[in-house]
Amino acid sequence: MTNFCATADVWLSECLDFPCFVVSEAGKEDLNQVLFGNNRLFVSCKLHENDFQSIDAIESMGFVEINQQITFSWKPDKLTPVKPVNDLEFRYSSSKELRSSLVGFADLFVTDRFRTDSRLPSDWSVRVKTNWILSPDENRQILLAQIGKDIAGFIVLRKYVSRTIIDLIVVDPSYRGQKIGRQLLLHLQKSIKKNQVIIVGTQHDNHVARKLYASAGFRNVDTKKVYHFYRERVL
Ligand SMILES: CC(C)(COP(=O)(O)OP(=O)(O)OC[C@H]1O[C@@H](n2cnc3c(N)ncnc32)[C@H](O)[C@@H]1OP(=O)(O)O)[C@@H](O)C(=O)NCCC(=O)NCCS
Structure with missing residues (x-):
């Protein structure tokens, strides 16, 4: 081309x-x-x-x-078990009020392309992620992982007939490394029907996200x- x-x-x-x-x-x-x-x-x-x-x-x-950008995909398959995290609860939220309390997570995406391009204004990455979190798009949902009143992490996703797209996954820094990310993916994977697929993209430099998707059984299907x-x- x-x-x-x-x-x-x-x-x-x-x-x-x-x-x-x-x-x-x-x-x-x-x-x-x-x-x-x-x-x-x-x-x-x-x-x-x-x-x-x-x-x-x-x-x-x-x-x-x-x-x-690396694209990963997951088709329903045998799920890889992961040790449960005590008191972790999952729920979907569409509440606008709650979404505004999630906006603080928007600056945690350090390998985001809008942030790594040093020519761009420094607030772009946060603006884009904030809009994803607050977006009124009717397909966009938020899967929350909560411990008591604390939001430990969440996934912003879009559900379509044959595919679910993960726009972002984030875990509060104080809860990282405790398999909250894996548990969030597992919860989503359990909800996917036989003929559906989950798609997620991440930057090559985001080693933790790549490890997270690989250990949840996702396959690298494209690199651009x-x-x-x-x-x-x-x-
Ligand atoms: C990516 C992220 C969601 C992972 O969440 P997490 O709850 O800490 O991850 P988990 O504890 O479930 O670990 C998942 C895998 O990553 C590995 N991992 C976690 N933290 C790691 C680290 N700092 N270094 C290397 N590997 C790490 C774990 O060992 C595990 O792999 P394993 O199952 O093979 O042992 C979290 O780091 C985060 O919020 N990052 C910022 C936002 C982001 O970049 N999101 C992804 C792009 S949208």
């Missing part, structure tokens, strides 16, 4: 308050046209690491490689290099 097309990233544009695009084969706009001008602009692109022709082309347009194009408004 060297004749790149782009499509508006409506969700991210609303979240960041300026035009954002994503390079996509199904896109209706010519990427050269999108990049033309001096307006504030953010475009992201994901490419297979052996797609050398596209990589050369996108880099020559000013895109910078940020990291690699992530590129960003970012331009502040040129006066």
